[in-house]
Amino acid sequence: MDGLKKHIEEITPITNEEFDYIKTFFKEKKVKKHQYLLQDGDKVTSEYWIVKGIFRAFHIDKDGKEHILQFALENWWFSDYNAFFSQKESNINIVCMDDAEVLCLTLSGREQLASEFHKMEHFFRMKLTSGYSAQQRRIISLLSNNPKKRYEEFASLYPNIMQKIPKKYIAEYLGVSRETLSRLYSTTSRD
Template sequence: MHRFRQHLEEIISLTDEEFEQIQSFFVYKKYKKHQVILEEGDLAKNEYLVLSGLLKSSFTDADGKEHILQFAWENWWITDYNAFWKRENSILSIECLEDVEVLSLSLEDKTRLHAEFRKMEQFFLKKSNAGYVGLQKRVLSLLTNSAEKRFEQLIATYPQLLQRVPKKLIAAYLGVSRETLSRLSGK
């Protein structure tokens, strides 16, 4: 749990006792590559912190085309947030692209955690705000930038992604064809 504590202490400071109590709200889970941890249509019961490995969050449209909303690797949080907060069935699926270790947190436990530890409320507020900023930048990039510019931004921001994610999935994330991605990455 050393990695988890480091992750928390990037934002808040904790005593050993506080960390032990906070840790008790989370459930450690391991998943294998290609395993789906949230299926479209299932109730989104948990939010996940990735300790190791890589996940993708995606939506499949009516034509069967996959749209990738997010990749999540070490120290990233992931779920279908709309479904999680509203206690609804998910429209997204979350799949393991590598073997994965996560800490899961239910909405009930997150609510209790906020009530019992104001520090954790502050932690999640800063994390969610950073997520909103990142999502806004991504949407604006999709709306205003060329495929080439989106690819350049992705590689500049997350250079390790090309080594960990198949190009087919990177193309789906960028909203381009596999052929377009090949042309862009060959430059």
């Protein structure tokens, strides 16, 4: 769990004694490639901090079409937060794209840590602040229907990810064809 301590300390210093207590709230979990961490209809009991691996979160619409909400990489926090915060059933799926390890934290664990430590309340607020900003950028890029802008937003959100994720998923995330993706990739690389 050393990585988690380092990760928290990017935002706030914590003592070894504090971390020894904090880590008791986390549960380790290994996930195999193609395994679902969360499925549409599941009650969302945990959020996850990724020790290693890559995940893909997607929604299936009423016509059975998949829409990728996000990818999640090492050091990222993720879940179906809408369902997690309200302790309801998920309406998304989260699948593992490469053998992974995650640390699981329940909502009551999160709230207890935030309540007992002002610095953990601060940590979670700062993480939400970046997540909120990233979502706002995603909404604008979806609304403005500009594939180039969407691609640039993607590249800034997921630097160096092109080699790690099959291009078909990147094209699906951006809502463009494979051909358009190749063109965006080569145009933007030349800029």
